[in-house]
Amino acid sequence: MNAPLGLLRQPPTVLIGRGVRRSLPAHLPHGASRAVLVTDERMAGAADFIELKTLLEQNGTSVYLIGSVQAELPAADVVEAAKSIECEPDVIVAVGGGSVIDFAKVLAVLLAHGGVPQDYYGEFAVPGPTVPVVALPTTAGTGSEATPVAVVSDTNREMKVGISSPHLIPVAALCDPELTDSAPPSLTAVSGTDALSHCIESFTAVGREPIATLPAERVFIGKSPLVDLYALEGVRAVKRSLRNAVIGDRDAATLRTARDDMAFAALAGGLALGTGGTAAAHALQYPVGALTHTPHGAGIGALLPYVMAFNRPARVPEFAQLALALGAEDTGDAESLSYQAVEAVRALLAQIGIPATLADLGVAPGMHTWIAERASTARRLVENNPRELSVDSLAAITAAAHAGDMSILDDHPY
Numbered sequence: 001m002n003a004p005l006g007l008l009r010q011p012p013t014v015l016i017g018r019g020v021r022r023s024l025p026a027h028l029p030h031g032a033s034r035a036v037l038v039t040d041e042r043m044a045g046a047a048d049f050i051e052l053k054t055l056l057e058q059n060g061t062s063v064y065l066i067g068s069v070q071a072e073l074p075a076a077d078v079v080e081a082a083k084s085i086e087c088e089p090d091v092i093v094a095v096g097g098g099s100v101i102d103f104a105k106v107l108a109v110l111l112a113h114g115g116v117p118q119d120y121y122g123e124f125a126v127p128g129p130t131v132p133v134v135a136l137p138t139t140a141g142t143g144s145e146a147t148p149v150a151v152v153s154d155t156n157r158e159m160k161v162g163i164s165s166p167h168l169i170p171v172a173a174l175c176d177p178e179l180t181d182s183a184p185p186s187l188t189a190v191s192g193t194d195a196l197s198h199c200i201e202s203f204t205a206v207g208r209e210p211i212a213t214l215p216a217e218r219v220f221i222g223k224s225p226l227v228d229l230y231a232l233e234g235v236r237a238v239k240r241s242l243r244n245a246v247i248g249d250r251d252a253a254t255l256r257t258a259r260d261d262m263a264f265a266a267l268a269g270g271l272a273l274g275t276g277g278t279a280a281a282h283a284l285q286y287p288v289g290a291l292t293h294t295p296h297g298a299g300i301g302a303l304l305p306y307v308m309a310f311n312r313p314a315r316v317p318e319f320a321q322l323a324l325a326l327g328a329e330d331t332g333d334a335e336s337l338s339y340q341a342v343e344a345v346r347a348l349l350a351q352i353g354i355p356a357t358l359a360d361l362g363v364a365p366g367m368h369t370w371i372a373e374r375a376s377t378a379r380r381l382v383e384n385n386p387r388e389l390s391v392d393s394l395a396a397i398t399a400a401a402h403a404g405d406m407s408i409l410d411d412h413p414y
């Protein structure tokens with residue numbers, strides 16, 4: 001057997017910890033004097049954001065503010081923003097959730113290379129470096145601060161679409177858990193679920209022939225030993241802290257520790273997915289999100305246990321490792337532990353209020369084939385799944401997730 005191929009693609013600077021946001025001026029590219037500062041309406045009025053804007057101005061950096069990014073990121077909005085910017089910025093600073101950070105990434109592409117987002121859909125379509133992006137996440141979820149992808153909504157398409165290129169990786173990820181303290185329990189739950197899914201999907205992704213040209217052929221190369229490090233640590237952090245981060249009756253110190261840990265989990269998930277890539281749960285969430293207009297992490301959560309039940313037979317040792325990371329006792333029986341991984345994820349998501357089924361999420365009956373057909377077009381995700389995904393198998397996962405019935409996928413008595 002060949003030696004495994006390891007690959008990391010990550011921001012040159014990653015900083016995590018309470019208060020690190022205040023070091024923002026030190027992480028601007030050398031000599032940067034003009035910044036575009038991107039956020040959404042909620043954050044634009046928040047004291048934390050105003051403090052960051054002031055820090056930039058005191059640093060002598062002129063600031064052009066874009067303060068109204070919409071959740072789930074309509075592609076046309078980025079085109080409008082690119083047209084409105086008259087200066088040539090040296091840096092784009094994003095302060096927000098995945099929608100804001102992805103907006104900044106796409107804006108950075110348009111300002112550097114012109115055109116419209118559609119020109120860059122898919123993998124490796126961005127021709128060169130972009131305006132540098134510094135990302136400060138305010139949700140503990142997407143990991144976008146560390147990834148080479150931005151996901152946009154396009155009114156000409158039925159579902160969201162990705163721009164994937166190593167040029168999209170921010171030059172600095174400043175992960176300050178204090179920025180997530182204001183997130184309500186429901187947002188903490190859906191974003192934490194997204195982080196968990198990034199760890200699980202990259203840890204169980206396909207492993208490709210470890211040839212040296214692979215990173216030039218694919219932005220996301222699948223499972224690798226380096227991906228595994230981040231993925232497993234992220235799952236452990238989610239196990240330790242997602243419940244405490246969501247459930248509101250914890251004392252302040254517990255809540256704070258849990259939010260810190262979830263910021264770490266989200267970053268670890270971003271570092272894992274940024275090289276390994278995600279798979280079936282993400283492919284299916286795209287059409288589910290288009291149908292229901294529900295948050296990315298909510299759809300992911302309604303799908304993840306069923307995707308896991310489908311994939312489990314192809315990844316028994318990995319699922320056993322996941323079970324241990326999720327708190328199972330090590331019996332040495334990998335088959336039995338692998339089932340426990342599915343059960344542990346389902347139980348955890350139920351505890352934090354994630355919809356248990358696609359029906360609970362608002363998907364109408366009879367949409368299985370429609371969802372499966374669209375999911376099957378997300379090739380980079382479908383090809384990254386450890387079990388082959390046909391339209392039929394995607395429809396079976398969808399049917400199971402809609403009915404809340406694992407027996408459609410596996411006769412194990414879950």
Ligand SMILES: NC(=O)c1ccc[n+]([C@@H]2O[C@H](COP(=O)([O-])OP(=O)(O)OC[C@H]3O[C@@H](n4cnc5c(N)ncnc54)[C@H](O)[C@@H]3O)[C@@H](O)[C@H]2O)c1
Pocket residue numbers: 040041042043070071072073096097098099100102138139141142143144147148149150151160179180181182183184187191194296297
């Ligand atoms: N690029 C990537 O690697 C990647 C990975 C996964 C998901 N995504 C994308 O990211 C987007 C979802 O991002 P998200 O889950 O971070 O949410 P989001 O950025 O869409 O924000 C959701 C809502 O939460 C609010 N919010 C954000 N931070 C808050 C805080 N600290 N306190 C209170 N409210 C806050 C926002 O104002 C918004 O109303 C989707 O478009 C998804 O497709 C991108």
Ligand SMILES: [Fe+2]
Pocket residue numbers: 142194197198282296300
């Ligand atoms: Fe995701």
